[in-house]
Amino acid sequence: MTKPLLITDCDDVLLYMLTPFGEWLDKEHDIEFRLVSEDYANSMRRRQGDPEVGREEMWELLRSFFDGAMHTQPIADHAHEALRRISEEADIVVLTNLEYHRQQDRVDQLAKFGIHFPVYCNQGPKGPRVLELLEKYQPSVAVFVDDLGFHHQSVAEVAPAVWRLHMHVDPDIAPTVPPSEHAHHRIDDWLHGRQWVLDRMRAGLPADHRADDTITA
Numbered sequence: 001m002t003k004p005l006l007i008t009d010c011d012d013v014l015l016y017m018l019t020p021f022g023e024w025l026d027k028e029h030d031i032e033f034r035l036v037s038e039d040y041a042n043s044m045r046r047r048q049g050d051p052e053v054g055r056e057e058m059w060e061l062l063r064s065f066f067d068g069a070m071h072t073q074p075i076a077d078h079a080h081e082a083l084r085r086i087s088e089e090a091d092i093v094v095l096t097n098l099e100y101h102r103q104q105d106r107v108d109q110l111a112k113f114g115i116h117f118p119v120y121c122n123q124g125p126k127g128p129r130v131l132e133l134l135e136k137y138q139p140s141v142a143v144f145v146d147d148l149g150f151h152h153q154s155v156a157e158v159a160p161a162v163w164r165l166h167m168h169v170d171p172d173i174a175p176t177v178p179p180s181e182h183a184h185h186r187i188d189d190w191l192h193g194r195q196w197v198l199d200r201m202r203a204g205l206p207a208d209h210r211a212d213d214t215i216t217a
Helices: 019-029 057-068 079-086 100-111 127-137 150-158 190-203
Strands: 003-008 029-035 044-046 091-096 120-121 142-146 163-166
Touching: 003 079, 003 127, 019 057, 019 127, 029 079, 029 142, 057 091, 057 127, 079 091, 091 100, 100 120, 127 142, 127 150, 150 163, 163 190
Parallel strands: 003 091, 003 142, 091 120, 142 163
Antiparallel strands: 029 044
């Protein structure tokens, strides 16, 4: 019999990302970062005014951050213990939206925190990649954890049997992020999120089995 599968994001789920990124933008580029939407370009303002930060420059800044400042990302509270506990009953993979050439960088980064699970890089919505992972692992039940609502929408559209937990672990930013209507539940820390994940895995039922358990909170 196959095991359950946890598919978890990394940035602002396992490791803090937006706060270190904002600190780096302030120090290195004199740019203020204050999250107002999932479009990060709209959340950046030059302290000296114009020109505005466009989407192309935003991507360049993100690449520069991951080139030189990944080491500033701390691990989220309770993440290590939660993964250790879940791994006793399930397979775990990390599905991260980084450029493919950064896969080993992310593997090494997580290893420094004692996290040793397969890492898969992705570009764009994560639904198609989740389908590939389901085909590869053939899990008895699968749970997807991510901080971005459009990824939950993508997974809901192509893999509705997957349980979807919306999580943003940064306590300074999470209150500004509305719960995703495409996730089954919202929990912003691994201390409580771990139990929600394990409960779904132990029940052994796909997410589309019970329509009354699709709660956002």
